Amino acid sequence: MQNKRYIKKLEQYEGLEGWNRMPLGRQLEIWADGYGDNTAVSDENGEITYRELNEKAEKMAYGFLDRGIGNGKKVLVQLPNRISFVIAAFALAKAGAVPIMALPAHREAELSGIMELARPVAYITADKYLGYDYMPMAKMLEEKYDFLEHVIIDGKQENKEELTAIEGEKRELPEVDGYSTAFLLLSGGTTGIPKLIPRTHADYLYNARMSAKRCRMNENSVYLASLPVAHNFPLCCPGLLGTLDKGGKVVLCANTSPDEILSLITEEKVTITALVPAMVTVCMEMLELDEEYDISSLKILQVGGALLEDTLADRIIAEWPCKLMQVFGTAEGLLCFTGLEDSDGIVARCQGTPVSPADEIRIVDESGKEVKDGEYGELLSRGPYTIDAYYMADEANETSFTSDGFYRTGDRAMRTGEGNLRMGGRIKEQINRAGEKILPAEIEAYLCRYGKIKEAAVVGVKDEVLGNRSCAFILAEDGESLELGEIHRYLQELGVAAYKYPDQLEILEFWPLTSVGKIDKKVLADMAVSNK
Structure with a gap:
């Protein structure tokens, strides 16, 4: 018999400095009252003040409610770094809906998994971004999932609802509990099965507020969202939300x-x-x-x-x-x-x-x-x-x-x-080589101390004899060449145990990167296997 699962009681944190059982939609109103005509967000096409942001989000919230998008309904949001993303996120918060924060780089495989798990009633996406046409994928999702009632496009598109046209008549907005789910973030895991992370209005605002405090942010702060803002790091650490909480300005970088x-x-x-x-x-x-x-x-x-x-x-x-x-x-x-x-x-x-x-x-x-x-x-x-x-x-x-x-x-x-x-x-990146444990970060640090090496990444791959072998990928300093024996001699001089020496060396000119700019070690592992 399984043990009863631990359930966190948010009420226990109500005495903390910065903690507030406040829904994000209501919090935006407070920011608008306090910071008014200060610039809240800018992108490549313009900027928006705190007051304008609140007004536009409110009008859009009425439009979402007209379409039955509220009251805990899930909405898959896949937008690049644009002011429209910020407006839509707050509009959904005001309507009581729950956005699922997909990244612009996600494609059919990732989105299908999310769809099947969360069953969103709406999908909000760009028409095009960085040369990719999202419309065929949107059409596929719409045809595949009968629970998907609305496909809303940020851009001009015939026969589709346009995000800028989502407005409604003013009315009383629903009461949203600050302890209810505000966002479903995507886990950064590497498995094909998506894990969705439910963050409440209160805990996510506290997350942003404490981050902004550590960074000593204020109304003069200008935060550049260099990474996709749907990602937790630029969204809330302190990111978009932490900057807005302090009255600063958020600049959205269209391309990373x-x-x-x-x-x-x-x-x-x-x-x-x-x-x-x-x-x-x-x-x-x-x-x-x-x-x-x-x-x-x-x-x-x-x-x-x-x-x-x-x-x-x-x-x-x-x-x-x-x-x-x-x-x-x-x-x-x-x-x-x-x-x-x-x-x-x-x-x-x-x-x-x-x-x-x-x-x-x-x-x-x-x-x-x-x-x-x-x-x-x-x-x-x-x-x-x-x-x-x-x-x-x-x-x-x-x-x-x-x-x-x-x-x-x-x-x-x-x-x-x-x-x-x-x-x-x-x-899970730890390499078990013939029964000996190797920590990639340790070897990477040693390699980066060598004068000929600019950057290094170490991965483990399956090996019939060793169980797992290690492969070191490096970016060499300009004009330098390296061989595996030279690396081994260098590590020997440092006094590193021989079992930690890389079994394979690959020299690259640039790193394969994930959608948020991290080195993609899965791609490196595949390269190590194919190049052996």
């Missing part, structure tokens, strides 16, 4: 490209942005080639989404005119940032501390016993903005949460003597 990112920082006098490590590297290369970019307005560069190599952290600290803030976070909840007062040594080597005093963390070994400070184990978390279950996923919930409600992040971590977390990569 280094030239546009650097141009917008220059033109908009951006004070804070968030990037993944691979994108930081490309931006640094562009800064070396083009002196017209001016990033002197930046006060904070957040880097997260993947492990930041120590050597790259050192370069950022030395070369960028702002404070580096390392970020470890999960869409399921827990957020850790380094502090603006932390020393360069801590910032370069750690991923900080939780943003809330009510966050609870454990670091445990394979038997569930807590490890000592300085030892790696699996990171578990529980707290005010960490979920207690995935949406309609009983099997995943049994394995992803402990009996007392701690979320198993699947990440290796250690706690330093100062109380900071240092992450060690995903546990």
Whole structure:
């Protein structure tokens, strides 16, 4: 017989500073009252004030209600970084509907899984984006799923409802409980089965508010959403919501490209942005080639989404005119940032501390016993903005949460003597080579210290003799060539155990990236197999 599942009681957090049982639609009204004619959001086509944003979201909410889109109904939203995304998200919040935050890069395989699990009544998408025509996919979904009552297009499209035309007569909006689900975020997992992450209005606003506090944001803050804003990092860490809560300005980057990112920082006098490590590297290369970019307005560069190599952290600290803030976070909840007062040594080597005093963390070994400070184990978390279950996923919930409600992040971590977390990569990425355990992040850090290597990524692949073998992918410094034997000699000089030496070496000119700019290790593993 299964143990009764732990269910978090949000009421226990009501005494926390920054906690409020406030629905996001109502919160936007408060922001509009307080910040009025300040610019809230800008994109490549214009800008919108706080007051205008609230008014447009309200009119759209009436239109959604006219179509029966409210009262907990699910809506699949797949829009790029545009003001229309922000309006639609708040309009759905006001109507009491629940947007499912798909990324622009998702295609039929991902969307079909989401459809079958959540059964949304509406799908909101762009007509075209970055050369991709979404209309054939929208038509396929509409024909395949009879529960999908509305396909709404952000753009001009005959015989389809247009997002800009979704308006209705003013009326009393429904009461929305701040403890109800505000968004369904997508898990960053690599399995084909989607896991949806239910975040409530109250916990997500608290998430954003505590993130903004750690970043010391205010009305003068200008946040650049460099990554797809439907992703948790630029949506709420502090992202869009945290910036709006402080009365700042959000600049939406239409494409996650280094030239546009650097141009917008220059033109908009951006004070804070968030990037993944691979994108930081490309931006640094562009800064070396083009002196017209001016990033002197930046006060904070957040880097997260993947492990930041120590050597790259050192370069950022030395070369960028702002404070580096390392970020470890999960869409399921827990957020850790380094502090603006932390020393360069801590910032370069750690991923900080939780943003809330009510966050609870454990670091445990394979038997569930807590490890000592300085030892790696699996990171578990529980707290005010960490979920207690995935949406309609009983099997995943049994394995992803402990009996007392701690979320198993699947990440290796250690706690330093100062109380900071240092992450060690995903546990499932650990390579079991002939019975010996290899941590890719450790080997990547060693390789990046070698003068000929710019960046490195280590993956494990199945091997008939060893069980698993390791393959090191590297980007070499300009004009440098490398062979596997040279790598082995270098690691030997460092005193690294021989079983940790890469069995295979592949040199690349650029990384394959995921939809949010992370190095795609699944693609690397496939390349390692095909190139052997």
